[in-house]
Amino acid sequence: MKKVIGILVVALISITISCKNNKEQEHDTMGNEEMSTEMHEGHDHSDMKDMGQRKITQNTTKNTATAAILDAYFEIKNGLVADDKDKTAKGGTALLAAFSKFDMTQLSDDTHKEYMEIQESAKEHAEHIIKNPIDHQREHFESLSTDINDIIILLGTDKVIYQDYCPMASNNKGAMWLSEVKDIKNPYFGSKMLNCGSIKKQIN
Numbered sequence: 001m002k003k004v005i006g007i008l009v010v011a012l013i014s015i016t017i018s019c020k021n022n023k024e025q026e027h028d029t030m031g032n033e034e035m036s037t038e039m040h041e042g043h044d045h046s047d048m049k050d051m052g053q054r055k056i057t058q059n060t061t062k063n064t065a066t067a068a069i070l071d072a073y074f075e076i077k078n079g080l081v082a083d084d085k086d087k088t089a090k091g092g093t094a095l096l097a098a099f100s101k102f103d104m105t106q107l108s109d110d111t112h113k114e115y116m117e118i119q120e121s122a123k124e125h126a127e128h129i130i131k132n133p134i135d136h137q138r139e140h141f142e143s144l145s146t147d148i149n150d151i152i153i154l155l156g157t158d159k160v161i162y163q164d165y166c167p168m169a170s171n172n173k174g175a176m177w178l179s180e181v182k183d184i185k186n187p188y189f190g191s192k193m194l195n196c197g198s199i200k201k202q203i204n
């Protein structure tokens, strides 16, 4: 019995650490079974930022393979720009759908392996974006932006995309996002600081 209580305490602590801003999920009322699943699936948000950069060979091919993925990402981004939690969540659902429809059979072995790794991470962010309040959505959007940027590097795109940067986002550590429009519209702050940021790079 002592051991069981110990495990539950560890589970509770790890849940608290992994989603400390998550006010909507009521961890306290969850059953033991759900809690242990949550423990295995739980992720520490600090990991997301320490992941470091992936080493990906740049693919400069102009192609439409990633179009649905990018459109869904922009839907998430525009939801955050509009301070609209539900629109953002809808984008998250669209992103999961885009990943499930993506045709991996055309990818070479190495590209496929790399793609799977990025997709795995991006899907997890999308899942959290779907079910959480806007502050928490914005936290996951930061890491999601890195994943989507890596997908563009890995697979190429024919879209014109702007890589924007706001030095005040992420508690003044600065954060990047991708945009389909040239105007700066900040997804990290929305109406609070809509025009904060600048274009760092243009793709295509």
Ligand SMILES: [Cu+2]
Binding pocket: 018, 019, 128, 136, 140
């Ligand atoms: Cu989360």
